Amino acid sequence: MLDLKKSLSASTTSHAYGVGVMAIIIGSSIGVVYYTSFYLPESLAKPSIAEEILVPEGNLIIDIVDGAVTEGNKNYVPNAAIATLSKDNHVIWKNLDAVAHTVTPDEEFEDSYSGDFGSPGVILPGENFEFIFTEPAEIKYHCTPHPWMTGSITVEKNKF
Ligand SMILES: [Cu+2]
Numbered sequence: 197m198l199d200l201k202k203s204l205s206a207s208t209t210s211h212a213y214g215v216g217v218m219a220i221i222i223g224s225s226i227g228v229v230y231y232t233s234f235y236l237p238e239s240l241a242k243p244s245i246a247e248e249i250l251v252p253e254g255n256l257i258i259d260i261v262d263g264a265v266t267e268g269n270k271n272y273v274p275n276a277a278i279a280t281l282s283k284d285n286h287v288i289w290k291n292l293d294a295v296a297h298t299v300t301p302d303e304e305f306e307d308s309y310s311g312d313f314g315s316p317g318v319i320l321p322g323e324n325f326e327f328i329f330t331e332p333a334e335i336k337y338h339c340t341p342h343p344w345m346t347g348s349i350t351v352e353k354n355k356f
Pocket residue numbers: 265296297298339340341342345
């Protein structure tokens with residue numbers, strides 16, 4: 197009689213243990229599913245940027261003028277350019293010179309949407325370097341092979 201009681205209570209305990217283990221397994225699988233299907237994609241996604249910033253009204257064009265390679269000449273024109281988000285934050289450097297140049301930031305700058313700023317390698321004569329700024333910025337830049345060529349680009353919020 198006593199033995200029967202003992203074995204009954206033992207089986208109840210192991211049953212409760214089984215339920216507990218099941219609960220932990222189910223709970224952690226829900227956690228894994230949530231993490232992989234909701235939390236991860238959201239944290240890895242690029243920040244959502246307003247359409248009018250991704251596709252602004254216009255472009256800001258900065259010419260690397262003919263003869264820019266010669267020290268003392270004009271080089272990046274306009275030299276201290278100001279872009280406004282949603283108006284002309286798509287900035288295009290056009291190399292109108294007969295020599296390859298770069299647009300290289302003095303200090304690294306990373307736009308949270310477009311990534312690191314700066315021309316990847318040289319901009320060949322007749323070619324462009326484009327960058328879409330999605331947030332305010334103040335960047336001083338130069339040409340790597342011709343360090344006397346310097347300019348700046350400031351990106352401001354649209355005040356309206
Ligand atoms: Cu240059």
